[in-house]
Amino acid sequence: MNGADLLCETLLANDIDTCFANPGTSEMHFVAALDRQPRMRCVLGLSEGVVTGAADGYARMAGKPAATLLHLGPGLANGIANLHNARRAASPIVNVVGDHATYHLALDAPLTSDIDSLARPVSQWLGRAEQADQVGAQTARAVAAARQRPGHVSTLILHADAAWNETSAPVPAPVAPDAPTVPDDARIRAAAQVLKSGRNVTLIVSGAALMAGPLDRLARIAAATGARLMAQQSNARMQRGRGRPDIDRVPYPIDPALATFADTEHVILIGAREPVAFFAYPGKPGRLLPEGCEVLTLTQDGDDLAAAIDALAQETGADGATLPDQPAGPPLDLPTGALTPEAIFVAAARHLPENAVICDESVSSGRESFRYTHAAAPHDFLQLTGGAIGIGMPMATGAAIACPDRKVVSLQADGSGMYTVQALWTQAREALDVVTVIFANRRYQILHGELRNVGANAPGENARRMLDLDDPALNWVSIANGMGVEAARAETPQQFDDLLAAACKRRGPFLIEAMI
Amino acid sequence: MNGADLLCETLLANDIDTCFANPGTSEMHFVAALDRQPRMRCVLGLSEGVVTGAADGYARMAGKPAATLLHLGPGLANGIANLHNARRAASPIVNVVGDHATYHLALDAPLTSDIDSLARPVSQWLGRAEQADQVGAQTARAVAAARQRPGHVSTLILHADAAWNETSAPVPAPVAPDAPTVPDDARIRAAAQVLKSGRNVTLIVSGAALMAGPLDRLARIAAATGARLMAQQSNARMQRGRGRPDIDRVPYPIDPALATFADTEHVILIGAREPVAFFAYPGKPGRLLPEGCEVLTLTQDGDDLAAAIDALAQETGADGATLPDQPAGPPLDLPTGALTPEAIFVAAARHLPENAVICDESVSSGRESFRYTHAAAPHDFLQLTGGAIGIGMPMATGAAIACPDRKVVSLQADGSGMYTVQALWTQAREALDVVTVIFANRRYQILHGELRNVGANAPGENARRMLDLDDPALNWVSIANGMGVEAARAETPQQFDDLLAAACKRRGPFLIEAMI
Structure with missing residues (x-):
């Protein structure tokens, strides 16, 4: 057994059996170890924002950590924004980052960087495995720290030589569950x-x-x-x-x-x-x-x-208190006229299947949505927690892997969606049951509002070129198809309602570009 | 004039007139300042890897820095991989990162993070502008540091209140050019x-x-x-x-x-x-x-x-030495049979226009390419310098903005290309004269080689699921069209040669998906 095998076995001993990954050369021994261990499910993301965002979505729904596998400092860097969100969500993640062999660092090869400095702002626990014999103990520490309530991001830096060297160190005993403390x-x-x-x-x-x-x-x-x-x-x-x-x-x-x-x-x-x-x-x-x-x-x-x-x-003696009557929800008649965010949320309330998972990164389009989604069948509702856009589609990907029997509905603003658009490919590859709704307003609408808030006049040429996505307009149907996800465009409330109803009845990934 | 105006004017006084940007709320005053100053060209990237990679490509070809505009820690984080490459390329960049108002940091609002820790590994100079009056002097320091030979990344963190507060501080005198030292x-x-x-x-x-x-x-x-x-x-x-x-x-x-x-x-x-x-x-x-x-x-x-x-x-008395005869280049007859990387490079050598710019991120496909591209018309050849994949298409974007009269040919591996695929949209928006060639081998081919190097057998299920991009296959024509870039697929050497010849004769962005 080498250090990489020991890492893999220690994760499995702690019931961590899903690894979101985008590996590189320095992680090849860990890839080989994962290859020898079919109990570990490996899920590839075509950019690291997908990897870490999926690990966040997975943790929120599975209630336990996934592992990640990232390639050196730049691979970690690409995943930091969604680790930032995960930290704010208190999601447990065992974030494994490969590094050069220990003795190679001094040569300052092109991919060398200060991984500690990059990892620290998003990691409540940060450690290195520098020798194969240490890998089990360090992994156990990372797991224990990740599981600490309410949930933490642990970053374990795995040196290539710690991965490839042989070790006779045993797989550590599983980490005891983190018992909650008694409230005061x-x-x-x-x-x-x-x-x-x-x-x-x-x-x-x-x-x-x-x-x-x-x-x-x-x-x-x-x-x-x-x-x-x-x-x-x-x-x-x-x-x-x-x-x-x-x-x-x-x-x-x-x-x-x-x-x-x-x-x-x-x-x-x-x-x-x-x-x-x-x-x-x-x-x-x-x-x-x-x-x-x-x-x-x-x-x-x-x-x-x-x-x-x-x-x-x-x-407070509230135990026996009766709940007040719920206020009547909003009417769920489909509006006529142009397709608006409101019409989309009405349709969502009409068609959301029981026990679905909503992943919400609708940003400005979703401001008034809350009362409509409350009128839907009971569901779990996941949000962007750290303000770093680009979590929506990765989070939906991870949630769908955690909950294969539940429909995931990903409500996605177009500007934020472009950050981690690669997540659609993973949804196709893993045949995940995710319906993505793109709120295609072709602008960073929230920033138009913020520009007004700072007292600026109507945006001029330079501002518009930084806030608008209309020239050229994105074609989300083409983009989704290019990544293997079926898709269709809705221009009216009725078209949207029909598409969403059909998408909620079938299984597998589907994307609706809602032209609002 | 507020601090944001002072930043903009100081950049312009130092001949920095291009700003690659993806702003957020905390940068709205800088956006408003840029909006008041039409001499600054603002170029939007739909993810920050595009922004920083374009700034790198721009600097390499313009021989001077561009500014960037990034949104807080997560926006910076998304751009770090290409700043890592820029640092290894010794590209001068004035990397502007917005931060909360100084007094807001203590509240630890959701988007707060340790920007210094994130920036340090990729920044040879790192400073903050905390008050409007300081903005000019700090910007001048950032410019001076960026221009220090051979070229540095300067990160200037701009607090929102430093941007919005009024100042009567003058625009500093332009920074003197960095005079080279005399060799020993x-x-x-x-x-x-x-x-x-x-x-x-x-x-x-x-x-x-x-x-x-x-x-x-x-x-x-x-x-x-x-x-x-x-x-x-x-x-x-x-x-x-x-x-x-x-x-x-x-x-x-x-x-x-x-x-x-x-x-x-x-x-x-x-x-x-x-x-x-x-x-x-x-x-x-x-x-x-x-x-x-x-x-x-x-x-x-x-x-x-x-x-x-x-x-x-x-x-060495070599001044008068005659150059040896150049070895005869390889034959440039188009091969028959399947489309191979070699056929692609033969076609490139045949059709590359005089004074073009090649941006090479062909990775494993490009290993044997060098002798072919040397047989092409004189050109500039830009490479991935820091090993952080995802620079190719952003670099081509920046190079095309620096050199509007030169054809840019972007030789792009498919796996790396997906990292920053959003760059295609910027190429469409700015109508840049870039031909992108996708080497579509539907795998991280380099990692297959590296997996062999570590002594692993033929990859099993888990390894293949982390190294192969074939299920589903990406359709680059759809993806490019979805971002507003015309595209076509080549399956044979002749098809590729015809498409490249046509693309080199027209202006504007075009993508060829080469099915190798």
Whole structure:
């Protein structure tokens, strides 16, 4: 057994059996090791943003890490944006980056670079395997760190000689599951006090609090105490849809976000962080909570969030509280006229199959979508968590690999979609059950809004050439076909509705270019 | 004037008038400033690998830096692989990365990251503009550092508040050109001694030594002294083609590379680095020069390379030496039978117009190409310098913007091409005169070879799924059409020859998918 085999066996011993990869020469011994071990499923991405974004989507839905395999510093660099998103999503990933043989580094060969410096900003754990004998122990450390609650990115740098040298070191015992810590009673009592205080209280929740069970309990707490229940602006995973509590998110645009909290006197954070402005704007505050608003954090990172919510329900007497009637959802009649984002979301609500997974990177087109998707059949809803665009189609790819029996619907803005368009090929190769909807507005629409926000006039030539994608217009049907994905274009609500209905009934990848 | 205007004006005062960009919200004030200044040409890339790769290609051909505009840490990260290549090419670039307003960083908003850590490995100069008043001076420092010979990547991090705040600071005086240092006489005399010693001497040259004038002088020196003249394995720019000296490069594969130097007793480096193996291989040396081979470095980084070569020619009495007859080039009759890389290079040699620019990322397909392209009309030849694949089409994009009157021929392996396929859209938008040839072998062919090198047997299921691109096959004609580039497929040498001949006679982007 060589070091590469030891890495592979250690991953498998820890139930990590999926490897998203784009290897290079320095990783050939690991490729050979994977080749000897058919239990590991290897999934190729044609650029590393696909690899890391898929690992994120996989982790969110599988609830366990995948491994990645990246080629030296530049291969890692190409995957950093989606590792940034994964870190913000608290997704566990064992990110394996090949490096030259240890003794080769001093020669500064063309592909040599400072991998540590590149990896550190996106890695909660960072280590090197420099000798074959160390590979098992280092891999076990990487796995343990990745699984630390709520979930971390571990980067393991594997030197080529550590991979190719023989070793008699045993495969380490599987890493014990990361047991959650018990929530602090005092905090729960304090939160209950706040909820009973009669003040204007908002519960801001994220993470595991957005799974169906805890969310139901939270809705009862809110109903029993009169508090407002909101999700963080961006969340790794929410369980939503008809029959589940309908909660809003903190808005993205700065003015509505500030208005949301204007009267809030106390915020209780549950698996969430204090809300701040996504960007700074001249003359506007960065903290979204008003002066004097108090903040209580219910749990710490390692805590059992569901248990804390149970305890809070008990403490507030909300356990037996009945849920309020859900507000009636929006009408789901198909609009007539031009195809709009609204028409797309109406169609999605009409046709989404039970237990689907929505991967949302619709960006500006999706701003008003939340109430429509809530009217759909129960589903999981995954978002862009770190603001680094280009996660949507890779995330859908990884989610589909984690959940082969569930339909994945990828709601994708065109500008963001182009960042990691190569994901479509992986969807075709793996015959994944993903329907991609491209919101083809042929511009970085969000930036048009932001340019207005900074007080600029109507964009001139230079601004338009940096914000518009209309010259030439992208043809997403051609692009998808070129990567082996069937596709069609919709120009009207009826065409879109028909295409989506058909795509939701068949299996396999399909793309709809929605001309909005 | 605000800080963003000051940045724009300082760039223009230093003759930096092209900005490759993919901006985001934190850069909107800089976008607004660029919009007010029509002298700056803004070129959008649909992913940041296009932006930085184009800046590299531009710098190599324009001989001066372009600016880039990237969005925060993740936007920078997406561009790092091609900045790595640019650093290895010694291409000057003023790499502008937006960051949050200074006071917003502490809030750790979703897009916050450690930009310094990401930028350092690819930046010879790294600085921040934290206040509007500093922007001019910091920009001037970035320009000066970028222009330092032979050429550097400067990363200037521009905080949003430094961009939006008003300033009365003046535009700094233009940075003085970086005057070359005078080569050291003693080194030149020592090199001449070595050349006259009768030992087995190889001149390894790169950088400005590969421009037509110095290369002609070097060929005379080699002829007069009996030394061998070779180019470094990978070079930013070579002036080649019929009538110019025909020199080999140090081979990429390890065994031929070692064999090349088996009898070499002395190496003189001229603008080049000591040759090392691209990767380490078990049981093989990393240094390519044999034990006991002496190395003399003719110049230092800032030196006037052409002057040093002139002086060496004088010192060796090679000034009047006649050039040896060039060896007859290979026959340029079109082969019959299947379309092969060789047939493609024969066709390229037949049809390349005078003064074209070849951007070569043909990887394994291009190994035997060098003698064919030398038989083509005189041209500039640009290579992948840092081993980070995905430079080819972006580099061609930047070269075409630098040289609007020259035909650019982009020789592109399919696997590498998919990394930054978005470059085709920029070629269409800017109506660039680029012919792209895709070597469609539907696999990472180089890795098949490397897998054999590590002693693995024929690849099994997992290896094939990481090395082959055949299932599904990419359709490059569809992909190119989807991004607005006309394209056609060639299955035979005659079809390819006809398509290339036609593409070389017309203007504007065109892609040929060569089914090898």
